[in-house]
Amino acid sequence: MNRRDFLKLAGVSLLSLAALTMGCGSFNAAKADAPAPKVKQSTSEGASQNMNNGKKILVAYFSWSGNTKAVAEEIHKQVGGDIVEIVPATPYSETYSVTVAKAKAEQAANARPAISTKIADFEQYDTIYLGYPNWWGSMPMPVATFIDTYKMSGKKVAPFFTHGGGGVQRCMSDLKARAQGANFTDYLCLSGSSAKNSQGEITSWVKKTQN
Known part of the structure; x- marks a missing residue:
């Protein structure tokens, strides 16, 4: 594999990884909107x-x-x-x-x-x-x-x-x-x-x- 082919392949892999990461972030954000029955504490100390x-x-x-x-x-x-x-x-x-x-x-x-x-x-x-x-x-x-x-x-x-x-x-x-x-x-x-x-x-x- 020459240098140019390697860089093309690496670029595709990085784009795929970025897409996967963004997808996981969206999934986690959606989960965060689900009801949370645990106690929500005040953000201010005391x-x-x-x-x-x-x-x-x-x-x-x-x-x-x-x-x-x-x-x-x-x-x-x-x-x-x-x-x-x-x-x-x-x-x-x-x-x-x-x-x-x-x-x-x-x-x-x-x-x-x-x-x-x-x-x-x-x-x-x-x-x-x-x-x-x-x-x-x-x-x-x-x-x-x-x-x-x-x-x-x-x-x-x-x-x-x-x-x-x-x-x-x-x-x-x-x-x-x-x-x-x-x-x-x-x-x-x-x-x-x-x-x-x-x-x-x-x-x-x-x-x-x-x-």
């Missing part, structure tokens, strides 16, 4: 202790349509700390009627659907902001699984809910019954239609939870 005299904060939420997620992210923005999504091991259908039927059946059976959410050291948190939508007058059952898994006795719990017209109903009373021993603040309840534009209401409530 931000998870920036409220309530240095006590550590966790914002935990369950969201199907994205309304409760929007509220949780705004709370996290205001209070700092860490944030985690309560993710069912088996995702709910994106079809509304199918999810409604499944949620009703789970509630009737007092089910505990498996969750993929993992929190390595739950004991470190002093304050838990816990949020979820009103499903059939109460909590989605993956939230019940979360409460059974991560005991909140002795912790300060600030509940927040979203709803499609039913208001709070049993969301608060059922939470108190399941998370016995927790110290509850006043709750925040927002309609799903206003959840993404309620920064002022969230700010007022957050200030109350700091007392």
